[in-house]
Amino acid sequence: MQTLKLEKLLHVLKEHANDTVYNYTVPDLWNCFDYKGEELIKTPNHELMVNPYNFFSYLIEHVLLKKHKTDFDPGVSLSKALNLKPKKTQLAGDWVKESVMYSTMIRTSAAWDNDRSGALEDENIYKMKETGTFVKMLALLPLLDKMGINTVYMLPISKFSLKDKKGDLGSPYGVSNFNELDPNLKESLTKDAMTLDEEFQAFIEACHLLNMRVMIDIIPRTNAVENDLIKDHPDWFYWIKASAFDQYRVPYVEGIEDTASPVLEHMPKVYESDDVLRHINMFQLNPKAQDAALWEKVRKSKNIIDAIEKHYDLKIAPAFSDHINDIQPPWTDITFFRMYMDHPKETVGFLKNKAVAPYILYDTIKSNMYHGEIPNDGLWEKLANIVPSYQKRFGIDGARIDMGHALPAKLIQMIFDRARKIDPDFAFIAEELQPKNASAAREVGYNMIIGNGFIMAPRIWQGKAHEFYYDSRHLKAPVFACTETHDTPRIAARDGYETLSKTTTILNMFMPNGVPFINSGQEIFEKQPMNTGLDCSSEDLYKLEPNDPYYGKLPLFDRYQFHYLHRDRWVLPNILDFIKPFRKKYLSQITNTNYFVHILDDNKLFIGYAFYKKTKANKNNVLLVLANLNPYHEYYSKPSIKAIRDASNNHETIGKLLFSTHEGPRDFTQFYDYNQIDLHLGAGEVKIVEF
Numbered sequence: 046m047q048t049l050k051l052e053k054l055l056h057v058l059k060e061h062a063n064d065t066v067y068n069y070t071v072p073d074l075w076n077c078f079d080y081k082g083e084e085l086i087k088t089p090n091h092e093l094m095v096n097p098y099n100f101f102s103y104l105i106e107h108v109l110l111k112k113h114k115t116d117f118d119p120g121v122s123l124s125k126a127l128n129l130k131p132k133k134t135q136l137a138g139d140w141v142k143e144s145v146m147y148s149t150m151i152r153t154s155a156a157w158d159n160d161r162s163g164a165l166e167d168e169n170i171y172k173m174k175e176t177g178t179f180v181k182m183l184a185l186l187p188l189l190d191k192m193g194i195n196t197v198y199m200l201p202i203s204k205f206s207l208k209d210k211k212g213d214l215g216s217p218y219g220v221s222n223f224n225e226l227d228p229n230l231k232e233s234l235t236k237d238a239m240t241l242d243e244e245f246q247a248f249i250e251a252c253h254l255l256n257m258r259v260m261i262d263i264i265p266r267t268n269a270v271e272n273d274l275i276k277d278h279p280d281w282f283y284w285i286k287a288s289a290f291d292q293y294r295v296p297y298v299e300g301i302e303d304t305a306s307p308v309l310e311h312m313p314k315v316y317e318s319d320d321v322l323r324h325i326n327m328f329q330l331n332p333k334a335q336d337a338a339l340w341e342k343v344r345k346s347k348n349i350i351d352a353i354e355k356h357y358d359l360k361i362a363p364a365f366s367d368h369i370n371d372i373q374p375p376w377t378d379i380t381f382f383r384m385y386m387d388h389p390k391e392t393v394g395f396l397k398n399k400a401v402a403p404y405i406l407y408d409t410i411k412s413n414m415y416h417g418e419i420p421n422d423g424l425w426e427k428l429a430n431i432v433p434s435y436q437k438r439f440g441i442d443g444a445r446i447d448m449g450h451a452l453p454a455k456l457i458q459m460i461f462d463r464a465r466k467i468d469p470d471f472a473f474i475a476e477e478l479q480p481k482n483a484s485a486a487r488e489v490g491y492n493m494i495i496g497n498g499f500i501m502a503p504r505i506w507q508g509k510a511h512e513f514y515y516d517s518r519h520l521k522a523p524v525f526a527c528t529e530t531h532d533t534p535r536i537a538a539r540d541g542y543e544t545l546s547k548t549t550t551i552l553n554m555f556m557p558n559g560v561p562f563i564n565s566g567q568e569i570f571e572k573q574p575m576n577t578g579l580d581c582s583s584e585d586l587y588k589l590e591p592n593d594p595y596y597g598k599l600p601l602f603d604r605y606q607f608h609y610l611h612r613d614r615w616v617l618p619n620i621l622d623f624i625k626p627f628r629k630k631y632l633s634q635i636t637n638t639n640y641f642v643h644i645l646d647d648n649k650l651f652i653g654y655a656f657y658k659k660t661k662a663n664k665n666n667v668l669l670v671l672a673n674l675n676p677y678h679e680y681y682s683k684p685s686i687k688a689i690r691d692a693s694n695n696h697e698t699i700g701k702l703l704f705s706t707h708e709g710p711r712d713f714t715q716f717y718d719y720n721q722i723d724l725h726l727g728a729g730e731v732k733i734v735e736f
Contacts, residue, residue: 049120050246051109054243054244057238062098070157075188119250122441137470142523157181178232195257203222213603258443262444265447269379278424281423283381293362307407309392383403436467472492473492478496492523493522503549517557524560525560526561532577534588551731648680663696679728702734703733704733705730706731
């Protein structure tokens with residue numbers, strides 16, 4: 046077997062072991078592997094001063110590579126390495142149903158002001174990068190392992206454009222080249238001894254050695270307004286006059302409600318709108334179509350965007366929401382691909398001028414609903430080969446498809462088929478937020494959907510959390526058991542704050558038909574959202590104290606380091622570590638609703654789960670998960686357990702309190718009578734009981 050990239054990384058780091066580094070710190074939370082180098086100094090504020098070459102070398106040599114066996118290849122997907130194949134009753138990639146997922150944006154999750162200068166620097170006093178890299182992210186893997194994470198889901202890691210960028214650093218969703226990694230993720234410790242691709246390979250090998258899968262975000266519906274495809278394919282994009290760019294806005298359609306779905310019944314009114322007509326008339330033919338000879342000169346320009354503007358007075362048109370009358374302004378850093386080379390056949394009849402240039406509108410955006418007669422075959426081929434490229438080069442295990450709901454069904458099938466030809470157990474997540482569409486997503490070939498937990502679970506007082514935690518089990522596809530994502534407010538910043546964050550994070554580990562999902566920073570009660578894209582208000586941008594250096598910053602676009610020195614930084618990692626064995630023991634039951642019984646009560650702030658095993662002894666085969674969602678007041682009740690008694694045939698009247706957020710393990714004797722328990726839960730308390 047060839048040398049692992051992780052082994053090469055170890056060799057490179059050891060070559061610099063004697064390099065003098067006096068002031069390099071990491072948070073103590075990054076040392077879940079008990080590094081005790083002789084140079085280590087513990088600072089009063091819970092940072093560790095280390096030699097980074099020794100710190101990362103020890104991690105690789107004594108933790109990660111210790112897991113390596115000669116017959117195991119961590120450079121391919123975990124299913125291929127372990128020769129795992131989906132069962133006949135399962136969909137390829139259904140391993141995701143048993144996942145505990147951690148969402149990370151590498152440049153932020155692994156960022157730290159290592160030299161304590163007070164700023165995250167591209168190059169600190171030791172010529173070292175302080176924003177996150179794949180190499181630095183290795184230090185967080187033991188922490189994730191401690192928390193029971195078995196799937197690392199990465200926000201976009203591809204090269205992105207800085208044209209019309211958002212924030213300090215730009216959006217990773219403004220992808221300019223699908224197959225090149227973001228050069229900002231290159232580690233300075235390795236200098237030129239390793240390539241960025243090799244460092245990513247090393248990271249994936251490390252994940253696989255820890256039995257963690259790796260999923261990436263792919264962005265096939267949009268592209269940066271400045272991208273590497275323009276030179277060869279200007280006809281794949283939509284163009285407007287550069288001199289009229291300041292007049293470009295989302296058209297408003299009178300007589301249709303705000304944020305309306307672009308269904309066909311709305312389209313006549315859309316195309317009758319004067320503002321839509323104004324919008325359509327802004328679009329122009331692509332530069333090559335206007336002057337092919339000139340294009341051959343312009344396409345060779347060092348800055349092709351500026352050259353196009355200079356010679357043609359053209360700019361690529363920005364994308365905007367696919368919902369009619371959405372208040373969001375245009376997304377100036379990205380545009381849509383032209384999925385078809387002609388106008389949608391379903392709405393072309395509404396066009397007054399059939400010779401108009403290709404344009405962005407609700408129907409051309411939603412190419413899953415509206416189709417042309419001429420597919421953009423070259424583009425489809427390009428998009429269908431993104432995932433295979435990452436599979437062949439890096440051995441990824443799955444992917445989430447951004448805006449997959451707006452892609453033609455045939456293109457989605459191409460993407461699925463090519464990925465699963467390489468890896469028959471490859472998983473796909475649908476960016477589908479509506480639970481009602483779970484069945485359709487599953488039928489297409491997605492393993493799961495995102496769902497709406499981030500909206501429902503925080504709304505405890507309205508009964509939405511109760512609805513989410515009980516009703517999601519009926520969906521045809523699993524959903525994220527989550528209370529936040531990279532686009533939403535932080536759960537620790539919502540009403541209930543850290544108490545509700547703790548309660549729901551624990552409860553999510555046992556939600557039937559749910560895939561536990563932890564948004565990077567959630568484990569340390571981070572309050573500042575990564576983005577304010579969903580379910581947010583203007584106030585959500587300012588969740589930190591005004592004197593905090595990251596006040597008003599958004600990690601998705603700005604330099605940002607998480608508050609890894611939070612006073613309660615170990616609380617959730619330690620809890621998740623403690624309850625990990627209980628989830629593991631009952632995993633087959635948690636992921637199979639046939640072995641679930643809900644424990645109901647009139648109080649919408651109470652959640653009661655019961656899981657049971659079919660055993661001969663009929664004892665120690667029932668797990669109760671009991672939670673009080675009220676973060677401020679205690680709860681008393683005598684809920685019935687008759688249904689779980691009948692299902693499990695368990696007659697025990699003494700159990701074991703395995704875990705509580707409020708007390709230690711003990712015998713559980715609160716059986717009011719045979720079919721009831723005498724239950725007291727403190728504010729935000731979760732109890733886990735086995736009998």
